[in-house]
Each structure stands twice: as C-alpha cells, then as structure tokens.
Amino acid sequence: MTETTTFREVMAEIVQRITEGPWGPGTLLPGEVELAEEFGCSRTTMNRALREVSELGFLDRKRKAGTRVRMAPIRQARFEMPVVRAEIEKTGAVYRYALVSREVVAAPDWLRARMGLKARARVVHLLCLHFSDGVAFQLEDRWINASALPQALEQDFSEAGPNEWLVATVPFSEVEISFLAAAADAVMVQHLDHALGDPVFCVERATWWQNAAVTLVTLAHRRDYRMTTRY
Amino acid sequence: MTETTTFREVMAEIVQRITEGPWGPGTLLPGEVELAEEFGCSRTTMNRALREVSELGFLDRKRKAGTRVRMAPIRQARFEMPVVRAEIEKTGAVYRYALVSREVVAAPDWLRARMGLKARARVVHLLCLHFSDGVAFQLEDRWINASALPQALEQDFSEAGPNEWLVATVPFSEVEISFLAAAADAVMVQHLDHALGDPVFCVERATWWQNAAVTLVTLAHRRDYRMTTRY
DNA sequence: ATGTTTATTATGTCTACACATAAGGAGTCG
DNA sequence: CGACTCCTTATGTGTAGACATAATAAACAT
Numbered sequence: 001m002t003e004t005t006t007f008r009e010v011m012a013e014i015v016q017r018i019t020e021g022p023w024g025p026g027t028l029l030p031g032e033v034e035l036a037e038e039f040g041c042s043r044t045t046m047n048r049a050l051r052e053v054s055e056l057g058f059l060d061r062k063r064k065a066g067t068r069v070r071m072a073p074i075r076q077a078r079f080e081m082p083v084v085r086a087e088i089e090k091t092g093a094v095y096r097y098a099l100v101s102r103e104v105v106a107a108p109d110w111l112r113a114r115m116g117l118k119a120r121a122r123v124v125h126l127l128c129l130h131f132s133d134g135v136a137f138q139l140e141d142r143w144i145n146a147s148a149l150p151q152a153l154e155q156d157f158s159e160a161g162p163n164e165w166l167v168a169t170v171p172f173s174e175v176e177i178s179f180l181a182a183a184a185d186a187v188m189v190q191h192l193d194h195a196l197g198d199p200v201f202c203v204e205r206a207t208w209w210q211n212a213a214v215t216l217v218t219l220a221h222r223r224d225y226r227m228t229t230r231y
Numbered sequence: 232m233t234e235t236t237t238f239r240e241v242m243a244e245i246v247q248r249i250t251e252g253p254w255g256p257g258t259l260l261p262g263e264v265e266l267a268e269e270f271g272c273s274r275t276t277m278n279r280a281l282r283e284v285s286e287l288g289f290l291d292r293k294r295k296a297g298t299r300v301r302m303a304p305i306r307q308a309r310f311e312m313p314v315v316r317a318e319i320e321k322t323g324a325v326y327r328y329a330l331v332s333r334e335v336v337a338a339p340d341w342l343r344a345r346m347g348l349k350a351r352a353r354v355v356h357l358l359c360l361h362f363s364d365g366v367a368f369q370l371e372d373r374w375i376n377a378s379a380l381p382q383a384l385e386q387d388f389s390e391a392g393p394n395e396w397l398v399a400t401v402p403f404s405e406v407e408i409s410f411l412a413a414a415a416d417a418v419m420v421q422h423l424d425h426a427l428g429d430p431v432f433c434v435e436r437a438t439w440w441q442n443a444a445v446t447l448v449t450l451a452h453r454r455d456y457r458m459t460t461r462y
Numbered sequence: 463a464t465g466t467t468t469a470t471t472a473t474g475t476c477t478a479c480a481c482a483t484a485a486g487g488a489g490t491c492g
Numbered sequence: 493c494g495a496c497t498c499c500t501t502a503t504g505t506g507t508a509g510a511c512a513t514a515a516t517a518a519a520c521a522t
Binding site (some may be wrong): 237238273274293294295296363459 | 474475476477478479484485486491
C-alpha cells in the first residue's frame with residue numbers, strides 16, 4: 001500500500017468486506033489492535049473507521065463483546081426539514097407567503113393535552129399559505145404558546161411566516177416530528193387544490209424549549225406531494 | 232473543573248453557548264487551539280467535540296475560514312427504517328406474516344420507466360401482509376427484478392417476507408425513499424381496515440445495486456399510522 | 463446448583479505532537 | 493485594474509501511548 005491509509009479508505013474496505021467480502025451478517029470482527037496491524041494503521045485510526053462505519057448502521061460495537069456485523073443494517077433515512085421558502089426556491093419557482101387568519105384564543109383541550117399546556121393557556125392560532133409560482137403549495141396550521149412566548153402576541157405575521165420568526169427567536173428546541181396521511185377537511189379544500197376527503201400528506205411538528213411547549217404546526221401539502229430522499 | 236473534561240461535556244457546553252449563551256447565529260468561533268486552551272483539553276478533544284456538534288447541524292466548518300454558527304440550524308429528521316417485524320415486536324405485539332399473492336410477469340410499462348428496466352424484463356410481483364397482534368398493520372406491494380435476481384424465482388416467500396430475504400441476499404444498495412399519502416384502492420380496502428378512498432400513509436422504496444434495479448416496494452399502512460421521530 | 467466477586471479484555475476516550483490540505487489574503491506583475 | 497503567486501492560518505487527519513469503563517468469563521463462596 002503505497003499511499004497513506006486514511007480512515008476513509010479503511011472505512012471503504014470495511015464496508016466492502018461487509019457487503020461483498022467475507023464479513024457476512026453476524027460476523028464477529030477481530031479486535032481493533034489486530035485490524036490496525038493488518039491495515040497498517042494506528043489503533044486510533046482503526047477506531048475512527050470502525051466508529052463511523054457503525055454510525056452508518058453496519059456494525060454493532062460493545063465493550064468487551066467486540067465488533068459485530070449487524071444482522072440487518074439499520075437503514076436510516078435522513079430528511080432535511082427545509083424551510084418552505086428554501087424548498088420552493090430550490091426548484092426555481094417564485095415563493096410567496098400569505099397569512100390567511102390570525103386569532104388569539106384560549107388553548108382548546110386537545111391542544112392542552114397534546115403539548116402539555118396549563119389550563120387557561122392563551123395561544124396564537126395562525127393559518128398561513130405558502131405559494132410556489134402562485135400555486136398553493138403548503139397550508140400551515142400553527143399554534144404558538146403565548147404564555148411561553150408573549151412576544152408572539154405582538155407579531156402580526158402578515159409579511160413573514162411564523163417559522164422564520166420562530167427560528168430567529170427561539171434558539172433551540174426539543175422537536176417531535178410526525179409524517180401522516182390525513183383526509184382533506186374544509187379548510188384544506190378551500191386553500192389547496194383538494195376535494196373533500198382527499199388524501200393529504202401532512203407533517204406535524206411539535207416543539208418544546210426547556211420543557212415549555214412552544215409551538216405545534218401541521219403542514220398540509222398540495223396534491224401528490226412526496227417527501228423523497230436518496231442514500 | 233475537578234472531573235475529567237470529556238468531549239461530551241465540551242459538546243454540551245458548546246451547544247449551550249450556541250442556543251442560550253453568547254454564540255448567536257453567524258458567530259465566528261475562536262480557533263480550536265484557543266478553545267482547547269480555554270476548556271482545558273487537548274486540541275484533539277476539542278476537534279472531536281466541534282466535529283460532532285457540526286454533525287448535529289449547528290456549526291459550519293471550513294478550513295482556514297474557521298468555525299461558524301449556522302444561521303438556521305439544519306433541522307434534519309432521522310428516520311430509522313426498521314424492518315416491519317422489529318417495529319411491531321418493539322411494541323410488545325406479536326408479529327405474523329402472510330403472503331397474499333405471488334406471480335411472475337413481464338414488467339408493466341410504468342415499472343420499467345420507474346426503475347429503468349429493460350424491455351421484456353421479468354419481475355416477481357408479491358403482495359404480503361404484516362400483522363400486529365393479529366391485526367393487519369402493513370400491506371406490502373413488492374416488485375423484484377428477476378432479470379437481475381434470478382434467485383427470486385425460486386423463492387416462494389410463503390414463510391418469510393421478501394424484505395428479510397432481500398437484505399440477506401443483496402448486500403448493499405442505492406436507495407430512494409418517498410413518503411406519500413395515497414387514496415385507498417380496492418386491494419388496500421380488502422386487506423387493511425380502510426374504506427375506498429381513505430387516506431393511506433405509504434412508504435415507497437426503490438432499490439438499485441450496481442446500477443441494476445433490484446426492487447420497488449410500496450408499504451401501505453393501517454389507518455391512522457404515523458411515522459414519528461424525536462430529536 | 464446458584465449467587466457473588468474478581469480478573470480479563472475490547473472498546474471508549476484522552477493527550478501531545480506532527481504533517482496535510484484548503485482557502486483567505488497579501489503581495490507581485492502584466 | 494485584474495490575474496497570478498506565495499504565505500499564512502484553521503481545520504483535517506495521522507501517530508503512539510496511556511488510562512477509563514463496561515461487560516463477559518472465570519473463580520469463588522454459599
């Protein structure tokens with residue numbers, strides 16, 4: 001091996017041995033020291049390589065037990081959750097935002113339960129639309145906990161979407177994301193190109209910050225929308 | 232600082248400074264050497280910490296340019312794509328598999344176009360059901376390219392699902408995954424607890440290996456299924 | 463036989479140092 | 493003024509060596 005053996009090369013070789021070579025599912029790999037010797041690199045490098053391969057989902061590492069090839073590689077899909085604006089503009093289309101409605105109300109029971117709000121919590125309820133080249137692309141149904149974020153009461157969200165305001169205001173959060181299929185309701189029918197009961201692809205995102213509920217949003221997408229990733 | 236400063240502690244402190252402390256979005260961080268000095272650790276450790284924080288999506292690192300706090304943290308959702316069996320058994324329910332139908336046919340045009348198959352390619356078409364505690368959980372509509380995988384013709388898939396056979400047979404693949412909402416068709420109505428036209432959450436997964444199409448599968452889920460992740 | 467302690471071992475992480483590499487910036491030259 | 497070269501600098505990655513930790517396996521006691 002003439003050139004320097006980088007940990008990436010080692011990774012590649014390991015993956016190859018797993019996927020095509022002698023290390024089938026369930027195989028117990030030799031120890032790091034032995035492998036490092038075979039590959040002509042330091043244990044540090046071998047450790048890095050093995051760690052990253054295991055992060056890819058191929059290996060299962062346990063102290064003392066050793067490194068074992070996963071029976072079924074954990075195939076994890078990564079979906080970047082783009083800001084709608086970026087997602088639309090990436091396609092070359094023109095983005096436009098519109099506020100449909102805004103109201104400040106007492107949190108309904110289902111919302112209180114869902115987000116863990118106190119009784120009589122006040123929330124800002126928004127309906128927004130995101131257009132791609134003039135066509136409704138996404139309907140945003142958002143609730144913001146005004147008890148935790150009183151500044152939300154002063155925002156009117158007529159110019160910019162609440163998402164952009166939120167990411168700039170609330171620094172970091174605990175997030176729960178769900179993907180689901182829902183039946184189009186009256187509101188969706190009115191704003192998106194759907195018929196009543198049509199299947200709608202929805203993303204629901206609940207956000208907390210320091211154990212306080214921040215916001216719950218449901219993003220309903222236009223007809224035939226797909227969320228796709230490759231790897 | 233009495234106890235050992237592990238790279239995790241350093242990470243935590245860095246994240247805290249980004250989310251709550253002085254390092255707002257866009258901040259240019261001090262160099263690794265300086266930070267290592269401040270935190271009382273080696274540059275190696277600081278490097279590891281910064282690398283992992285940047286993998287979390289908070290930091291943007293470039294040689295010479297330095298380490299900068301991302302304007303909008305890349306909110307990426309990671310969905311582990313579990314084998315159905317594991318997903319069901321994790322909930323404590325009993326898993327059962329059933330083959331609904333199996334046929335070997337010439338690939339229909341839409342499939343040829345979708346997967347890039349040659350004309351007159353033969354495919355194995357399977358319909359399978361995955362039960363959770365006796366209730367239909369997922370309907371699997373799978374096409375396997377028999378031209379690339381002739382072994383598939385000898386499998387009858389009556390005992391074990393094609394997924395488990397495939398992961399054991401085809402080593403590693405290029406995958407494209409889509410999430411979408413579809414309207415329940417006659418087949419789904421028959422096997423899942425759906426009415427015609429009901430919204431169904433579907434996962435579509437196309438797989439290639441060495442530029443040859445391997446399989447295309449659509450997984451239709453039971454009513455009200457959600458795919459959820461937290462971070 | 464069964465439960466508890468102890469030794470062993472593979473991975474996890476830290477340190478200090480070195481060289482590689484990419485990219486910004488200064489200086490040079492047409 | 494613009495294009496080029498070279499230097500500087502921050503991150504990227506490599507080495508060897510050490511100690512920490514978790515989990516298995518063996519030895520021991522009940």
